[in-house]
Amino acid sequence: MTDVPDNLSYTADHEWIATGEVFTVGITAHAAAELGEVVFVELPVQGAEVAAGATCGEIESTKAVSEIYAPVAGEVVEVNQAAVDAPESISEDPYGAGWLFKIRATGGESELLDAQAYRALIA
Amino acid sequence: MSDEPETYEARAQEPANLEPATVESLRQTPLAEVHRELGARMIGFAGWDMPVWYESATVEHHGVRNQAGLFDLSHMAEIFVDGPDAAAFLSWALLVDATAMPSGRARYTMMCNDSGGIVDDLIVYRLEDHRFLVVANASNGATVMHELQARSEGFVVKLTDETDAWGLIALQGPEAERIVASVAGSGLVDLRYYRVAQLEILGAPGLAARTGYTGEDGFELFVPADLAIELWSQMAAAGASSGLIPAGLACRDTLRLEAGMPLYGNELTSQTTPFDVGSSRLFKVKPSGQFGEAALVKASAAAHDQLIGLRIHGRRPARTGYAVNVEGGQIGTITSGSPSPTLDCLLAIARVSEPLEVGATVQVDIRDTMTVADVVALPFYQRSRI
Numbered sequence: 001m002t003d004v005p006d007n008l009s010y011t012a013d014h015e016w017i018a019t020g021e022v023f024t025v026g027i028t029a030h031a032a033a034e035l036g037e038v039v040f041v042e043l044p045v046q047g048a049e050v051a052a053g054a055t056c057g058e059i060e061s062t063k064a065v066s067e068i069y070a071p072v073a074g075e076v077v078e079v080n081q082a083a084v085d086a087p088e089s090i091s092e093d094p095y096g097a098g099w100l101f102k103i104r105a106t107g108g109e110s111e112l113l114d115a116q117a118y119r120a121l122i123a
Numbered sequence: 124m125s126d127e128p129e130t131y132e133a134r135a136q137e138p139a140n141l142e143p144a145t146v147e148s149l150r151q152t153p154l155a156e157v158h159r160e161l162g163a164r165m166i167g168f169a170g171w172d173m174p175v176w177y178e179s180a181t182v183e184h185h186g187v188r189n190q191a192g193l194f195d196l197s198h199m200a201e202i203f204v205d206g207p208d209a210a211a212f213l214s215w216a217l218l219v220d221a222t223a224m225p226s227g228r229a230r231y232t233m234m235c236n237d238s239g240g241i242v243d244d245l246i247v248y249r250l251e252d253h254r255f256l257v258v259a260n261a262s263n264g265a266t267v268m269h270e271l272q273a274r275s276e277g278f279v280v281k282l283t284d285e286t287d288a289w290g291l292i293a294l295q296g297p298e299a300e301r302i303v304a305s306v307a308g309s310g311l312v313d314l315r316y317y318r319v320a321q322l323e324i325l326g327a328p329g330l331a332a333r334t335g336y337t338g339e340d341g342f343e344l345f346v347p348a349d350l351a352i353e354l355w356s357q358m359a360a361a362g363a364s365s366g367l368i369p370a371g372l373a374c375r376d377t378l379r380l381e382a383g384m385p386l387y388g389n390e391l392t393s394q395t396t397p398f399d400v401g402s403s404r405l406f407k408v409k410p411s412g413q414f415g416e417a418a419l420v421k422a423s424a425a426a427h428d429q430l431i432g433l434r435i436h437g438r439r440p441a442r443t444g445y446a447v448n449v450e451g452g453q454i455g456t457i458t459s460g461s462p463s464p465t466l467d468c469l470l471a472i473a474r475v476s477e478p479l480e481v482g483a484t485v486q487v488d489i490r491d492t493m494t495v496a497d498v499v500a501l502p503f504y505q506r507s508r509i
Binding site for chain 2: 033034036037039040058060062063065
């Protein structure tokens, strides 16, 4: 079982969300392990308005391309340029240096999973 | 999709499917337990549960180029052809003149359908005058066996699919010779490229071939399935001080891509002829005839595609199926594409309908972004031979 920190929320698309005033979004260690070595990431532009569940970027490993989804509706207030420049950080440290972007949520409640529910999903 | 084998590429490109394949439905190689102990990431590949990487595909790639890697290839199909007509039969059924092969030789060849399309690419080993081994891709093993049987009418031959009876381990890389000698006998140092020897390995009758699919020197060792784990363990131990590491299917794919070797399901399909993929040399009109000869002769004279090497600009790899364009429009598609660990750039092979010189540029449509690519020579990588 890969690392699923208790203090984060999750989506069924294998993204993690640190909730707060702004939501920080990344991919889970499980997703990183399944993808393998990440070679390219495209993130939404800062200031973009995204809808919950909308495609807002892509992440590409040596063998596969996956889409990145906005877990909640809101405005993208920051993107992790360091991860764009060194995408291997997403594989190596998905919950830390490999975070992807931050959203200021504008919508209401979103359907996020807690750590226990996400663990059950990937079990 | 029924026409296409389930390739690693095909499965890996289903990004939504991050769940491991259902293990119960997949065939297990004799080395399944070893892969589990090593913590390999397993995927379904051509119906088999196979290691795609152990620690890291890139580390394994460099390991094979610089030291040596150990591959489980037990999923590949071993079909033995025995009988007084074995050589004549294979010469009829495949694009090979088996009658001209001395015992102990291996040949790269293809099986074509009656339209000239490629059924599979194969290696044929002549073990004895009247005994050959045909090694087919896992995805095509059953088809090749079925086709061989259908084409054997009138020949005195016995065909046996022994895939389940054999473990096949490839040892590839510059350190391979030293490692194999310490496990399977020092005589193997003298085994030349594309030669095969019947010998005792771990006290049982086995085969050692100096063949591979990585662009490096190396060996492919066939042992009875119940000895596969022992052979793997002994080689792993013998090679540990030389940097030998287990290597999965992902690095096998990037290694073969750099070496410009075609992959069935990517470069080679039932819709392409040997002439479309730069393998026209495999076809020679034989006095004794050839299955599908009329179609092959016609295909050889007709306009055909060719494979070209591309170096992709930017940072996004080109993937199988992406359109390749010149100013006049689309001229072909990407058949394989990946970052190249050895050359540290993005490489691709494309099948195109127009000849393009090395140095020309094309535009590859990478998910709606036109990306410049340079035509470069194939193979991308060739090991230095001292």
